[in-house]
Amino acid sequence: MTSTSGAASSSKICFNSDCKDLKSERPRKGWRLRTGELAELCDRCASVYEEGRFCDTFHLNASGWRSCESCGKRVHCGCIVSAHAFTLLDAGGIECLACARKNVVLGSNSSWPSSLLFNTSLPERLKDYPAKNWSQLAGSGPVPWRQAPSLFNSSIPQPELHSSVPYEVDLSTSIDRLNATERLSTPSLEKKRIEDFGERLMNGSSLKLGTRDIHENGNAGINCDEQPSSCSTKSQQPSLKEESSKPPFGLVVPYTSPDEVNGQLGLSGTHSRPNPQPPLAKQFHNNQHNGHDSSSEPQTRNGKPRPDGRGRNQLFPRYWPRFTDQDLLQISGDSNSVITPLFEKMLSASDAGRIGRLVLPKKCAEAYFPPISQPEGLPLKVQDSKGKEWIFQFRFWPNNNSRMYVLEGVTPCIQNMQLQAGDVVTFSRLEPGGKLVMGFRKASTASASEQDNEAKSNNGVSVHVDTELADPASWSKVDKSGYIAKEAIGTKLAVSRKRKSSTLGSKSKRLRIDNEDLIELKITWEEAQGLLRPPLNHIPSVVVIEGFEFEEYEDAPILGKPTIRATDSSGEKIQWVQCEDCSKWRRLPSNALLPSKWTCSSNSWDPERSFCSAAQELTAEQLEDLLPHCNSVASKKMKATKQEPENVDALEGLDTLANLAILGEGEGLPASSQATTKHPRHRPGCSCIVCIQPPSGKGPKHKQTCTCNVCQTVKRRFRTLMLRREKKQSQKEAETTRKKQQSPMRDKLMDDDSLPCSNAGNSSPNPIKVVSEGGSDDDPNRVKSSTSPFKGQIDLNIQPEREEELSPGSDSGSMMKLLQDATERYLRQQRLNFGGNSSSVVTQTQPVGGTGDKIGNSVNLGASHQDPDRDHPAVFPIKASAHTSATG
DNA sequence: ACGTAGCATGGTC
DNA sequence: TGACCATGCTACG
Structure with missing residues (x-):
């Protein structure tokens, strides 16, 4: 209208265009404009307006x-x-x-x-x-x-x-x-x-x-x-x-x-x-x-x-529809369409998962979808702007005296739209026709360009859901998933796509952060892990969270460059740190807090060794003793480094090893609890040992020198496993000997078991480390205790608590053997490499175990944190057969 | 052994 | 505290 079309309230003239009067200094307010402001009127018009006669007065001849x-x-x-x-x-x-x-x-x-x-x-x-x-x-x-x-x-x-x-x-x-x-x-x-x-x-x-x-x-x-x-x-x-x-x-x-x-x-x-x-x-x-x-x-x-x-x-x-005009335009397809936004929902992991069930917000479902009285619900026909038709089963489950509404059979549609958790699906209704439109928006994390592209290509693809129930006849033709694709028959579902941002459940959504942030956070976390050290005189306990071990400190942990803590001959606590440049190990006071990057030049505690040219104080043998711990500690704390997808056929070996290690470490946990409870399935955004790996062995292979998360974790775990074993071995030795008399068979096993680990027994110069690594079973804080001496053998399939139940002939034998072999090689290799030079010589050994496994089953466990060049690689052949059993 | 359907559980609001 | 809902869990096919 004329009157309203005009100028903004800033004008000095009455907002009523039919009135030329000037507003007073304190103009009176009229109706609210679309901008949210209130029309400012002159006194006269304001009065008319307030009396409800404005239109009668000024718009008599107008239409409407x-x-x-x-x-x-x-x-x-x-x-x-x-x-x-x-x-x-x-x-x-x-x-x-x-x-x-x-x-x-x-x-x-x-x-x-x-x-x-x-x-x-x-x-x-x-x-x-x-x-x-x-x-x-x-x-x-x-x-x-x-x-x-x-x-x-x-x-x-x-x-x-x-x-x-x-x-x-x-x-x-x-x-x-x-x-x-x-x-x-x-x-x-x-x-x-x-x-x-x-x-x-x-x-x-x-x-x-x-x-x-x-x-x-x-x-x-x-x-x-x-x-x-x-x-x-x-x-x-x-x-x-x-x-x-x-x-x-x-x-x-x-x-x-x-x-x-x-x-x-x-x-x-x-x-x-x-x-x-x-x-x-x-x-x-x-x-x-x-x-x-x-x-x-x-x-x-x-x-x-x-x-x-x-x-x-x-x-x-969170269910409010937030369509943009572009969304609407895309949804409508034809210019004559009228879209009514209904609601939207961010896809949860479950929604985007294979189950094909999209949980509908109850209120939304009840408000905008047909009422259903039976759990079976009703089929809803869906059609996207491209003409594809889908049929979803709209149903509900009784839940806590209420109902949980779901759309079943959405997987094809979700995949077709290349949606993943975190993306948003929108529901609106398209007129004429009364179709409900299911459009989508990709997660905001997508890069601008990416989004743009998507917007052009598929973004906004919408699916119209006929408000009318799908024709049962046609429904019957639909496959189980409810996918119809009349026009889309033959259309290939673009499944794919990197599911970078994994889906976040509702809970997660609340904590959701953009990918970039996530990455940053992850890095921070990783770095922190690598730098965290227990405060002096504190023994960290180890907790396992989603497959990762974390050291828990009673006091605030110390941040700094990872070092090897030890006690010198005089009983003084010290720590060994490796120079970033020359890789030589320098002795420092135990209370020294180092920057993440440390070189000899920073060795203010020992001027004579503040140059890389200075000789290393430690002998190879001494280092050898320290190393396992070092690796353990370092790797444990440096669980992750950036993942470098390199194609090497080592992944399977890593997988196997990882799983073995997990099993081994998880001995203290009720079987299954870990994986099943925490991660029953592979989750794309999770960084646990299971999920950071491509599912089903797919994905890039890792080089032996790879320092990615998976490899690091695998290595760390393996080392930890070995360490525990060593510790337990010594502890059990006495007992074993005693049992020997009663059970010759076991003795034999034990003997086989005793690995040529030079570190066995005397390793762990550092008590703290020992605790954190092997953890004492007595440690109440130790959520996951592990060590299970297991008769000298480490049966990864058995829980430590039940080790007694094991019999030498148990199935775990083969796996044990594999582990043993791997361990031996590992230690041997480590000694060799260490004794020689610090350069990382990755020697890939052929798999042991005879089952002709893929070459890739060897894993270099020697890599140390940070610099691969200083790694002390070792190859652990692993039987392929172990893979399956381990992963299970 | 595996996938699914449906209910149960528990975190969040 | 109750409702909601993501996801776990498991019986079943």
Whole structure:
């Protein structure tokens, strides 16, 4: 309208374009503009407005006037000023607010959309959010939606969903259209939406477009069209004068286009809420859709409570649709489509997983999907903008006296859209046709370019879900997954894609961080692991979290360069540190805290050895003794380094070793508990030893010198395993000897077991280390205790506690042997390498065990942290056969 | 042995 | 505290 189209409130002239008067210094407020601001009027116009005569006075000749179906009163439905003054009737036509109140049990505040009115919480929230445009919204909004036919009649498919769509976005005009129709019926939902929307606006979520447009236009681009007829109105809304600077709901109208600057009437939007607010559930009223609203609300059209007021309908903010105009455009496909955003949901790991079940937010499901009374639910036909049709089974499971709604058979669709956990699927309804559209948004973590590309290619691909139930006939043809692909038959599902950001469950979502951050965090964590050292005089306990060992310190740990702690001959505690440049080991006081990068030049404690040219104090033998610990400690603390996907056929060996190690270390845990409980399955974002590896042995192979997470962990674990063994061995020796007499067989095993480990027995010059490494079984803090001497043998398949139950002939024998071999080679190699030079000579040994395993089964366990060149590689042949058993 | 269906559990809000 | 919901768990095919 003329009056509204004008200038911003900043003008000195009355906002009413039909009035040339100047505003007073303190202009009076009129209706809320789409920008969220309030029109500033001259005193005269303001008075007229406040008296509710604004349209009668200034818009008499304008279009958009309609008569109340009940009292015949004329209402200017096409004006923002009167937007709140009427209600759209389901059957068409409008009803003035007064009549609407009579017919519908509304909340106290008539100026609010019915939904709002019903919703007690809304008002409160609104307080916080300045009236967001309620006036505008209200204009269309308050209207009780009594008549809108429910989209989903209880059991009858209703193709005509559009009539009930609350917010419609008329893409053809780029205007948001709000359907006024649904208000009354789903008050609660609407309220929520409104609230939500308001919040979103507050939060600056996606309705930018609308906002922007609104600002530009200054007018509400609200479409008041009620179905079939559009009654855009401007109504005066004196009541809402809040000064929210936030974009009004009207803003929401994301789709408003500049073209429509003045076309408020043309705009839709009874509810001006832009898409965000999901359509009111009004549709569902009749549906008996249970649930959808809150019990507290008077649900029912006409004020009757809903049959089932099962849930409260407050859609959580996370389900608010945040469509962008682009999304909408893409979804609509054809310019004549009108989209009504319903809700959205970030895919959880489960949703995106193979199970093919997409958990639907209860309220959303109840509000926007057909009501279902049987757990089996109903099939819903889905169609994307490209014409692909899908059928999902919409059903529920009883859950805690409630229901858990799911869409089954979504896997094909998810894959087709290349979605993964963290991505967002959006549901909206497309008119005409009443189809629910399932679009998507990739996780925000995607790079801009990536997103752009996706946007061009597949982003926004939407799937339209026919509100009508899928034809059972066709359903029967559908495969189990419910995938139909009429047009997409033959379409290859682009499965793929790197699932970088693994899916995050709801819980995770809360903790969700962008990939970049994640990476940073990970690095930090890794570094910290490598640098963390127990405070002096403290013995760390070891806890295992998701497969990783962490040292726990009672006091704050010390950060610094990893060193080898030891006790010299005089009993003094010292630590050995390796120079970054020359790789020589230097002796330092135990309390020395070193930077992550340390060189001889920093050796202020021993000036004579502050040069790389200075001889190393330690002899090879001494180092040999220290090394195992060193490796253990270092690797343990440096569990991870950047993963370098290098293609070498060592992965399987690593896998095997890793698994063996895991088994070995996990001895103290109830079998299975670890993997099963924590990671029953491979999880793409998890960094545990299981998940950091490609599933099923797929993925890049690792070189023996690889220092990736997996390799590091494997090496570390293996070393730890060996260490424990050594320790236990000495402890058990006595006992073994004793048993020997009783069990010759065992003795034999023991003998075989005793590895030529030079470190055995006397290693661990450092008590602390010993504890942390092998852990004392007595240590109560040790969550995962492990050592299981196991008769001299390490049976990775057995729990230490039950070692006694083992028999020499147990199945574990072969694996043990493998381990033994590996250990031997490891130690031997280590000695050799160490004694010779520190350069990393990776010698790959052929697998032992005779089963002709792949060459790749050897693993270099000698790599030390940080610098591969200083590694002390050793190759551990592993039987392929062990792989399976170990992984199991 | 494996995959699935459906319920159970527990964390988060 | 209860509702919601992600995911675990397991009986079953």
